[in-house]
């Protein structure tokens with residue numbers, strides 16, 4: 001008996017038809033649209049988020065914690081250390097709820113995603129996976145997580161995955177749902193899916209191809225390659241190595257070093273930094289003509305706005 005019964009699919013199909021009917025200038029709103037409760041269309045599928053949310057809660061354990069800071073940089077912590085920060089069902093629901101909170105955070109500029117206890121995330125909780133191992137239920141969980149991670153990447157925040165210890169399976173996929181990846185010495189990103197008789201399902205394959213190219217993605221997935229910081233930097237998967245407080249070249253914990261690293265890319269007024277992410281996002285995801293239209297629209301929100309007027313008044317020189 002499937003844990004995820006298909007009900008209200010008719011109303012979901014109707015919603016999909018409505019979403020598709022929106023004009024091309026509504027494309028941007030679809031990229032950033034705050035998802036309605038209930039039925040949503042995620043890429044090619046329509047699924048009932050409320051129903052899946054309820055079913056996933058049947059698999060408790062751990063939490064996904066969010067700290068929004070006055071600096072405009074939030075910290076999202078995958079917190080299930082007794083399970084190497086594996087995602088229980090309730091943590092998947094937590095994640096989606098934290099993403100919704102971040103979608104509503106108007107003052108946000110940056111986000112750091114980390115794991116508790118010096119390790120990142122070991123993917124789905126295998127105990128939950130075993131309980132929902134039929135294709136229909138797996139597809140429902142996959143759509144829920146694919147939707148949550150797509151929305152995470154589309155946040156108008158510059159995001160960094162701080163990888164300590166291990167990022168395996170869905171944990172490796174989570175790293176690709178951030179704009180940047182910083183790894184600590186000895187850390188590993190590994191798409192172990194092949195060893196599970198699987199392929200990524202949380203959107204990790206589609207994002208990995210866009211990050212490292214199709215040949216490298218084929219190697220990492222086909223070979224379930226252990227990516228250390230050196231290989232990650234070589235392939236373009238890792239954007240930096242974060243030494244800890246004992247590391248050379250700086251002080252502070254890996255999180256403090258990651259905040260310092262991110263700081264240079266989010267310094268400035270939130271509306272400007274959020275506009276930067278929006279125009280890059282549209283350039284990355286939309287066809288050129290729609291990306292140009294979006295860029296014009298976003299430009300219109302910052303031209304003549306307080307930060308622009310202040311800069312003009314200060315006659316600053318860019319030495």
Ligand SMILES: CC[C@@H](C(=O)O)C(=O)SCCNC(=O)CCNC(=O)[C@H](O)C(C)(C)COP(=O)(O)OP(=O)(O)OC[C@H]1O[C@@H](n2cnc3c(N)ncnc32)[C@H](O)[C@@H]1OP(=O)(O)O
Pocket residue numbers: 082083084086122123124125126127129166168169170171192193196198199200201202
């Ligand atoms: C879409 C992808 C998605 C999916 O298909 O749903 C997935 O992500 S599938 C899951 C992919 N992940 C894995 O297969 C990782 C499995 N775990 C390991 O390989 C190892 O635990 C480790 C992460 C390499 C760490 O090894 P080690 O340092 O030796 O510690 P332990 O193995 O003793 O782990 C400590 C503790 O944590 C439990 N654990 C670890 N990972 C998971 C997990 N993914 N799900 C549930 N529990 C996990 C492990 O069982 C230990 O608990 P105890 O046995 O109770 O001590």
